[in-house]
Amino acid sequence: xxxxxxxxxxxxxxxxxxxxxxxxxxxxxxxxxxxxxxxxxxxxxxxxxxxxxxxxxxxxxxxxxxxxxxxxxxxxxxxxxxxxxxxxxxxxxxxxxxxxxxxxxxxxxxxx
Amino acid sequence: xxxxxxxxxxxxxxxxxxxxxxxxxxxxxxxxxxxxxxxxxxxxxxxxxxxxxxxxxxxxxxxxxxxxxxxxxxxxxxxxxxxxxxxxxxxxxxxxxxxxxxxxxxxxxxxxxxx
Numbered sequence: 001x002x003x004x005x006x007x008x009x010x011x012x013x014x015x016x017x018x019x020x021x022x023x024x025x026x027x028x029x030x031x032x033x034x035x036x037x038x039x040x041x042x043x044x045x046x047x048x049x050x051x052x053x054x055x056x057x058x059x060x061x062x063x064x065x066x067x068x069x070x071x072x073x074x075x076x077x078x079x080x081x082x083x084x085x086x087x088x089x090x091x092x093x094x095x096x097x098x099x100x101x102x103x104x105x106x107x108x109x110x111x112x
Numbered sequence: 113x114x115x116x117x118x119x120x121x122x123x124x125x126x127x128x129x130x131x132x133x134x135x136x137x138x139x140x141x142x143x144x145x146x147x148x149x150x151x152x153x154x155x156x157x158x159x160x161x162x163x164x165x166x167x168x169x170x171x172x173x174x175x176x177x178x179x180x181x182x183x184x185x186x187x188x189x190x191x192x193x194x195x196x197x198x199x200x201x202x203x204x205x206x207x208x209x210x211x212x213x214x215x216x217x218x219x220x221x222x223x224x225x226x227x
Binding site: 031040042043045048050056058059090094097098099100101102103104105106 | 146148154155156157158161202206208210211212213214215217218219220
């Protein structure tokens, strides 16, 4: 059982380019989340999905979009990357919206 | 509103000595509290969680935490540090609000373990 996988592991991206970060879980968890981790700011929620077919905005959603076409996958898209989106991105999932969240290994993104 | 304060940004201990990482929380109702650990360049791993059952919670790798409502604290302890415990530790409170379960992270405590 892999748990949560994220791809790519790291990426250098030119500003203005479009980028999709992938997240897949094999635990059949209903809820999934995207966080960004920045030094001194901790982890902040970008978007969430309580169940397949639904999504919602977290604390810092601007510049990001998500989709949840099925239970397993929750991609995060940066439509036009900016340097302030340089961060480490973590995907997480939980059995249901109020249960413990488990995190993936993260994607390090550098936007130049 | 919920909040979390980790009282030490850095803690340094010698291998084999006790570990104490301090966390205070603020919550308007009975909270769910967690400790996560993050090793360098790795994801976050759940150490333990408190969800209003026993106040002393045992986690993985010999860690435990005690929920003290009167002190609004949830300190993480381990009797004997190991070199592999060197990592960053996050105290987290969860709040289900606005349709989703929001995790509120403390700023983190970096634990260094010296031989």
